[in-house]
Amino acid sequence: MEQPYDDSGVPLSYQPEKLEPYNHNLENSDEVNDSPIEEVRLTVSIKDDPTLPCLTFRTWFLGITACAALSFLNQFFSFRQNSLSLTSVSAQIAVLPLGKFMAAVLPKKAVRIPGTKWSFSLNPGPFNLKEHVLITIFANAGSNGVYAINIVTIVMAFYHRHIHPLAAMLLTLTTQMLGYGWAGIFRKFLVDSPYMWWPANLVQVSLFRIIWQQTKATFRDKFDDVHTRLMKKNYDAVPQWWFYSLSLIMIGLAMVACEGFGGQLQLPFWGVMLAIGIVLFFMLPIGVITATTNQQPGLNVISELIIGYLYPGRPLANVVFKTYGYVSLVQAITFLSDFKLGHYMKIPPKSMFIVQLVGTVVASSVYFGTAWWLLTSMDHLCHPSKLPVGSQWTCPGYNVFYNASIIWGVVGPLRMFGRLGLYVKMNYFFLIGLLAPVPVWILSRMFPEKKWVRLINMPIIISGAGNMLQATVVNYICWITIGVFFNIYVYRRYQSWWARHNYILSSGLDAGVAFMAILCYFTLQIRDINGMRWWGLELDDHCPLASCPTAPGIQVKDCPIFH
Template identity: 55%
Template sequence: MEQPQNDAGVSFSSQPEKLEPDSHNLENSVDDELSADEVNDSPIEEVRLTVSIKDNPTLPCLTFRTWFLGIMACATLAFLNQFFGFRQNSLSLTSVSAQIAVLPLGKFMAAVLPKKAVRLPGTKWSFSLNPGPFNLKEHVLITIFANAGSSGVYAIDIITIIMAFYHRHIHPLAAMLLTLTTQLLGYGWAGIFRKFLVDSPYMWWPANLVQVSLFRALHEEEVRPKRGLTRLQFFLVVLISSFAYYVVPNYLFPSITALSFVCWIWKDSVTAQIIGSGRSGLGIGSFALDWATVASFNGSPLAYPGFAIINVTVGFFLTLYVLIPITYWTNTFEAKRFPIISSHIFDANGHKYNVGLVLNETNFEFNQQGYDDYSKVHLSIFFAFTYGLSFATLAATVSHVTLFYGRIIWQQTKTAFRDKFDDVHTRLMKKNYEAVPQWWFYLLMLIMTGLAVVACEGFGGQLQLPYWGVILAIGLVLFFLLPIGVLTATTNQQPGLNVISELIIGYMYPGRPLANVVFKTYSYVNLVQAINFL
């Protein structure tokens, strides 16, 4: 079956063959370029319908354009997201922004840059500023560059806590090592687990298929149907329309992000505010004309499998409209003393908790006497459920992956040692491209672990966390990365370690606030970075 070619030389099937998961033959004829052992497609239907089974390994990838635009996109997104992250209504720019913006820049560079080779002075190395048309693989690599900088640096929050809230000093080198190690440790873990979470055909990462579809729309040559639109034309219409509308709820008329008619009618009633508020209440009778609000609890329906959306929606409904109202109006744990929905902590009188009264300013440790004289910490009933369900989510993740994917993981383990896979995409990658050697990831892990210990133990112990805390955080990632990775790769749901890590280090090493947040960062962020890189 001939497949249409795009301008980058990569082909996509407009009508992919539908196969059974255990099939090893295409139902009809296959392009002659594919060898006999490569004709089977992915066992996942969504992948078969989205991802091409052909590849052109002759396309230039690591070009001057890739490095230049990739580094610029990474640095720009990192700066902007960090800058806007300090706003109360923070603005987040994802790699999709760079994915769209670099396409005309890449094509412009391909049109104007000289094609003559440039030789590095004093060496025999040379490279071309313009190896040909801007192609799909350059575009994908630039987007990966951008994604590396778009997620922000979680460790900056620790530095902000120390300087802005606790008004203390932190050594610049300690801050730099903390930032560097928390960002790069996860990359080492990603390389170690790539055989299970990348090479496996059953780990299909639903959100990535949206990106693949967008790349196809931007690069694939397509004949416009009569009275219809091509993929690229449809994408541009939606892009311009959504951008034009986004100005309305986020600049011209912010109140339409939560229209609460119950609050408008009974504006002096506290109960009405609790029931009807879309911002600090249950939101009953409230609706929104802002897509960011509508999809905030569940993400984009285009990127999530249907069963995952239904599962989350049912859980959301039961928690928000059944458990929380029952516990609040029965005054469980004196819930009525505090707001029904709040992420703040409170004292026994319902006021925001004064942390300064329970913190020793000289050694920056917990003041037990001050705590006993002041008040216990209280949470809103919503926040209490949030913490409780976080523990339940992690336990459910481990049991779910063991019961539903245990056999696949065991088979994948045996297959990994034989270096033999049943997925056409994995075989094409292994055939045409040399993988980063495994020792590179082990070396990165060792170096970053050593630097993490130096950051925590050195500089007068400013970060408070001892060396065993770093080792324990790494062990926590080792235990949870595979089950959480499997869950993310199949459902787009990604539980975090931020809550359980706070509990563990708080129990084992109590009374040290910075040790708590540093431990949480080394466990939670390392796992997030590993998942993102995978």
């Protein structure tokens, strides 16, 4: 049965009947779960124990191990034809028995650091939820990938040029860590606000809740948010100067990487500053879209377009600019998402910051080290024509990145999408995208009784269609079938079941795919047993002329000549 809504689209059953003053004395009164988002109220606990230890030896050991392992495996498999990507959900499940094992066997005696008054315990007590969350944050850093490795790979494997390892490492580190500053600037709007609820985090929150057998609280409504009150009451916030100082250091190192080393990266200092300006301009709107819809628009194409017009003929400058513009925003969104996860799980913000910082450094170093090792030790890496028949080291993802550097950097948007190009009419889609939400808004005003009109979200539709080229039809059929069934039908008709099991099911599906992919690789694929062979499984478009040139007069073997 459809629920009644008010003029703002909020179900009347979710609204408070009476506002009562909030009593901050937790010893004399219970907190109320007054999050304005029902999915958060159904999923996130309002209980907190600020006495639980967080940055323990177990946190550091298991967290850094998980971060390094995921970084190595994801980078190692990224060069293969059938790449494998392991998510932090896998580590989230795997570290629990390890943490409990360490709590059972490690000695509880304090260990003193020689020459100092500092000491710590290898075993401060039972393995607790907050340790588990911080280890998962470490794992998040290792599972998210390092975009700058694309640049290092195409320079060495496709352009066959030398790049100084220090320049490559500085590029890797600065692109990953610039986002800390942007996260610090916008965390008040994108973390503290209860309306920025970050749907993806509820998957991990729900899995933590089931694992640790947290009980569901009773739900009452108020306009202030309980989670923000608890965090401000129990923990000190991260000082803003931490974020600003780190940003200034990273900007300085980025300038050194781009202007130093003989200008190997081709991007001048003004390019770095322009990329930063683009990120700051788009950060808040993209952050709001991500925090409320779980869809994250990217700046990669718009960055390539801008620098392609301003600085044509320089492919490395193009991809470096894109990386500073695109990845620093993605990293900022990732940091904010992790902060919101810590917000929900009541993790001290300073502990979160430290774990994120160390995790980013560890992940960047391991990703870079793994890629550099393979690029310098493996013959014909990323060159299918020179590799043995059936070799998996074909680098399809890096080939796409290389082609993008040619299209946007060498050829340039002027000769592709400008007055000298064949695709100038594609620019109308910028106008279409800008105006697309307007008809929906007009219809919602004309027909206010049609509640379904308000559910049409053009940024989500356009963003979802943007993945169509990478995904197959099967991906979309499975996604929309599962999504509609559980998040519309089950959510409306069986809400208590949805609250208990929906996000656990999501975690199980993710973890199951990851574990089965690892099992299949190490038991079958490593022995060249790849299952059935038929044309539908081949990573081929089955169009032998697809790679042929279309410009007049160019002759290539097995290709027609156009006149």
